[in-house]
Amino acid sequence: MKRLLIGNEAIARGAYEAGASVATAYPGTPSTEIVSHLARYEDIYAEWAPNEKVALEVGIGASIGGARTLVAMKHVGINVAADPLYTVAYTGVNGGLVIVSADDPGMHSSQNEQDNRGYGKFAKLPVIEPSDSQEAKDYTALAFELSEQFDTPVMLRVTTRLSHSQTLVEEGERGELVLKEYKKNAPKYVMLPGYARGRHVEVEKRMAALSDYAETTPLNRIEWGDKKLGIITSGVAYQYVREALPDVSVLKLGLVNPLPKNLITSFAQQVERLVVVEELEPVIEQQLKAWGIAAEGKEIFTLLGEYSPEMIAQRLAGEALPPVSGLTSQIPPRPPLLCPGCPHRGVFHVLRKRRVTVMGDIGCYTLGALSPLEAMDACVCMGASIGMAMGMEKARGEEFASKMVGVIGDSTFVHSGITPLIDIVYNQGTSTILILDNDTTAMTGHQDHPATGVTIKKSPTNKLDLEALVRAVGIKNVRVVDPLKLDELDTVLGEELARREPSVIIAKRPCALIDRTPITSTLWVDEELCNGCKACIRIGCTGIYFKDNEKKAAINPNTCVSCGMCPQVCKVDAIKVVEG
Amino acid sequence: MSQIMNVLITGVGGQGTLLTSRIIAQVAVDLGHDVKVTEVHGMAQRGGSVVSEVRYGEKVYSPTIPKGEADVLLAFEKLEAARWLDYLKPDGIVIINDERVDPLPVMSGKMKYPEDIIDSITQFRPKTTVANATQTAIECGNVKAANVVLVGILSKVIGLPPEKVEEAIRKLVPPKALEVNLAAFRRGVEWSVNQ
Numbered sequence: 001m002k003r004l005l006i007g008n009e010a011i012a013r014g015a016y017e018a019g020a021s022v023a024t025a026y027p028g029t030p031s032t033e034i035v036s037h038l039a040r041y042e043d044i045y046a047e048w049a050p051n052e053k054v055a056l057e058v059g060i061g062a063s064i065g066g067a068r069t070l071v072a073m074k075h076v077g078i079n080v081a082a083d084p085l086y087t088v089a090y091t092g093v094n095g096g097l098v099i100v101s102a103d104d105p106g107m108h109s110s111q112n113e114q115d116n117r118g119y120g121k122f123a124k125l126p127v128i129e130p131s132d133s134q135e136a137k138d139y140t141a142l143a144f145e146l147s148e149q150f151d152t153p154v155m156l157r158v159t160t161r162l163s164h165s166q167t168l169v170e171e172g173e174r175g176e177l178v179l180k181e182y183k184k185n186a187p188k189y190v191m192l193p194g195y196a197r198g199r200h201v202e203v204e205k206r207m208a209a210l211s212d213y214a215e216t217t218p219l220n221r222i223e224w225g226d227k228k229l230g231i232i233t234s235g236v237a238y239q240y241v242r243e244a245l246p247d248v249s250v251l252k253l254g255l256v257n258p259l260p261k262n263l264i265t266s267f268a269q270q271v272e273r274l275v276v277v278e279e280l281e282p283v284i285e286q287q288l289k290a291w292g293i294a295a296e297g298k299e300i301f302t303l304l305g306e307y308s309p310e311m312i313a314q315r316l317a318g319e320a321l322p323p324v325s326g327l328t329s330q331i332p333p334r335p336p337l338l339c340p341g342c343p344h345r346g347v348f349h350v351l352r353k354r355r356v357t358v359m360g361d362i363g364c365y366t367l368g369a370l371s372p373l374e375a376m377d378a379c380v381c382m383g384a385s386i387g388m389a390m391g392m393e394k395a396r397g398e399e400f401a402s403k404m405v406g407v408i409g410d411s412t413f414v415h416s417g418i419t420p421l422i423d424i425v426y427n428q429g430t431s432t433i434l435i436l437d438n439d440t441t442a443m444t445g446h447q448d449h450p451a452t453g454v455t456i457k458k459s460p461t462n463k464l465d466l467e468a469l470v471r472a473v474g475i476k477n478v479r480v481v482d483p484l485k486l487d488e489l490d491t492v493l494g495e496e497l498a499r500r501e502p503s504v505i506i507a508k509r510p511c512a513l514i515d516r517t518p519i520t521s522t523l524w525v526d527e528e529l530c531n532g533c534k535a536c537i538r539i540g541c542t543g544i545y546f547k548d549n550e551k552k553a554a555i556n557p558n559t560c561v562s563c564g565m566c567p568q569v570c571k572v573d574a575i576k577v578v579e580g
Numbered sequence: 581m582s583q584i585m586n587v588l589i590t591g592v593g594g595q596g597t598l599l600t601s602r603i604i605a606q607v608a609v610d611l612g613h614d615v616k617v618t619e620v621h622g623m624a625q626r627g628g629s630v631v632s633e634v635r636y637g638e639k640v641y642s643p644t645i646p647k648g649e650a651d652v653l654l655a656f657e658k659l660e661a662a663r664w665l666d667y668l669k670p671d672g673i674v675i676i677n678d679e680r681v682d683p684l685p686v687m688s689g690k691m692k693y694p695e696d697i698i699d700s701i702t703q704f705r706p707k708t709t710v711a712n713a714t715q716t717a718i719e720c721g722n723v724k725a726a727n728v729v730l731v732g733i734l735s736k737v738i739g740l741p742p743e744k745v746e747e748a749i750r751k752l753v754p755p756k757a758l759e760v761n762l763a764a765f766r767r768g769v770e771w772s773v774n775q
């Protein structure tokens with residue numbers, strides 16, 4: 001009986017059926033569900049690592065130790081793990097090692113849309129790309145085989161559309177759990193220059209062997225149709241091509257690095273016109289052109305965002321796009337919002353009021369950059385806030401730094417905020433850093449992390465003490481405040497900004513979506529008192545709205561969680577709290 | 581392009597569109613169809629607009645519905661019907677839950693909620709039905725069953741056998757909410773739809 005599985009669950013299933021016993025990850029959309037599904041299998045060790053570099057390093061250790069191991073991350077996570085990645089390509093593996101890179105064309109929830117097939121090429125790793133959930137499962141299992149056969153880590157590259165689409169999958173049995181023998185082998189695993197030179201030879205031999213394998217592997221296949229048009233494609237783009245152009249000839253690549261030169265050449269010779277359809281970068285197209293094979297690609301198709309069947313039909317079959325209603329332009333956008341009761345709202349309200357410069361970071365709190373709070377100046381990558389604050393201060397001086405903060409979430413701080421904080425102390429910065437400790441990794445769906453004291457399997461563990469950690473790196477001024485106590489937060493912020501020393505303010509309150517404290521009060525607006533000034537509306541909460549006709553604010557009882565923030569911003573005390 | 585049923589389900593994060601798409605997809609699987617469902621997680625969950633695309637038939641390739649090919653657009657909220665209208669076939673069917681959720685630009689008074697949105701939709705796509713699923717769900721005993729009222733309406737429109745849908749509801753809804761949801765589904769099936 002086939003089941004509908006999202007691509008990510010299918011990958012987890014594939015690893016399970018292939019006998020994997022170790023799985024590591026740091027969460028990141030669209031990759032998160034892979035390892036959260038693997039954690040449900042009792043006989044698989046799974047962990048949320050503090051960041052992707054650690055996830056991969058634990059994975060490398062497990063692989064050298066002989067276990068079949070899966071490591072998963074979102075595309076930008078591979079940047080964090082790039083250092084071990086490039087060198088594990090040299091050491092190779094013992095137990096099969098599969099590294100999943102979940103890319104995000106269209107940036108549904110990412111800060112860039114880098115194409116990680118490029119990593120495969122530059123790190124010299126085989127890259128496998130499935131096009132639906134069944135392939136995701138099958139290719140994952142095959143990736144473990146190839147990893148051991150060719151003594152290499154294998155990158156499984158997927159995209160949001162694959163990770164989060166459900167398609168039918170035929171499930172199999174748990175594969176045999178094999179722990180391969182571990183033998184000390186320094187020339188293979190100790191990457192000193194003298195040994196690494198030897199390994200580089202192996203890497204090149206392996207790539208040559210993989211190129212031969214690419215010619216015959218079932219991962220690459222030709223579906224012959226009308227030979228007037230031949231398409232080379234991979235991943236979900238293959239599905240769009242089949243949908244849009246059912247009659248053409250298609251060379252579907254499941255192994256996208258290295259590419260099969262002979263297979264492609266012979267396909268190219270047999271079709272009248274050759275087009276490469278690949279989302280994002282022209283990775284396949286450029287290789288074809290380097291080989292002197294004439295093909296069209298990015299002159300027809302964009303480098304930006306996701307593709308669609310209608311886009312392909314329009315560009316290659318000349319089909320007109322359907323008529324549009326013209327309504328779209330009148331429709332107000334519906335951007336994502338901080339939830340009612342979100343502790344981050346208090347922080348950004350106070351920061352906006354003080355008009356400070358905010359070096360931001362990545363998480364739910366990045367929404368503080370959007371209307372109506374609009375209290376963030378920069379956000380680049382996880383952990384960058386603290387280093388950017390330091391750089392801003394060194395560029396513009398201490399006076400400027402007394403009106404500037406860095407803002408970072410708890411999960412992000414543990415991920416990559418500790419080393420830049422050490423930099424501030426070491427190089428005598430004076431910045432004030434706010435750690436927004438909501439006791440979870442909220443953005444990606446509430447994963448635990450080292451400072452929550454709970455593992456991926458939901459068992460209790462040591463709870464990293466952020467306050468003690470911050471003191472240990474040399475921060476003397478550490479304050480802990482409730483971010484929804486606005487006056488207190490504002491006072492503490494004022495004091496720490498004024499100090500010509502680095503400070504950390506831990507804004508501590510659980511995410512409203514995980515907070516189990518029962519709601520014991522309700523709010524209402526006294527319309528006699530409300531003067532329609534909209535101060536409460538400017539906190540951007542769906543629990544409160546403005547009645548245009550009456551020019552009064554009103555509480556939405558369906559969404560309000562009585563966090564008590566709006567009564568604090570009302571200048572005329574019109575928002576009343578009723579206990580019970 | 582191909583003989584498949586394309587159902588687009590739209591709404592606001594937190595409205596329960598996910599359960600609806602899961603029920604429809606499960607029925608399609610039980611009927612032996614090839615099925616694909618796609619939805620985007622992540623940022624959209626934080627009260628943003630959400631969309632689920634369900635496609636089934638003999639063989640489904642693309643997980644996304646090509647623009648202009650949706651057979652049915654089921655919207656949990658009025659604005660979200662208008663936002664996705666261009667995905668509908670010219671003779672496609674629109675089912676709109678009579679619910680208004682103001683997005684931030686409206687809440688803060690920067691933009692107006694288009695009052696005549698249903699009229700504009702009906703002008704462009706006449707096979708439009710507005711249903712007060714929330715009220716019906718309350719009558720059935722739980723406002724949260726509104727999404728299953730909509731499953732009832734939708735399943736009749738696309739011709740899914742009611743006993744199969746009830747089977748799927750039994751699989752996907754927790755036992756203690758089952759009776760209310762089955763009642764909500766049956767009320768949905770009784771709606772007369774403009775088609």
Ligand SMILES: Cc1ncc(C[n+]2csc(CCOP(=O)(O)OP(=O)(O)O)c2C)c(N)n1
Pocket residue numbers: 026027028029052074076077080110111362363364365382408409410411412413436438440441442443444
């Ligand atoms: C290198 C990298 N890994 C993962 C992500 C995905 N991601 C974005 S924010 C975030 C963590 C958010 O947690 P936290 O800092 O605690 O803030 P919260 O969302 O809880 O407010 C993650 C995992 C990313 N953008 N970059």
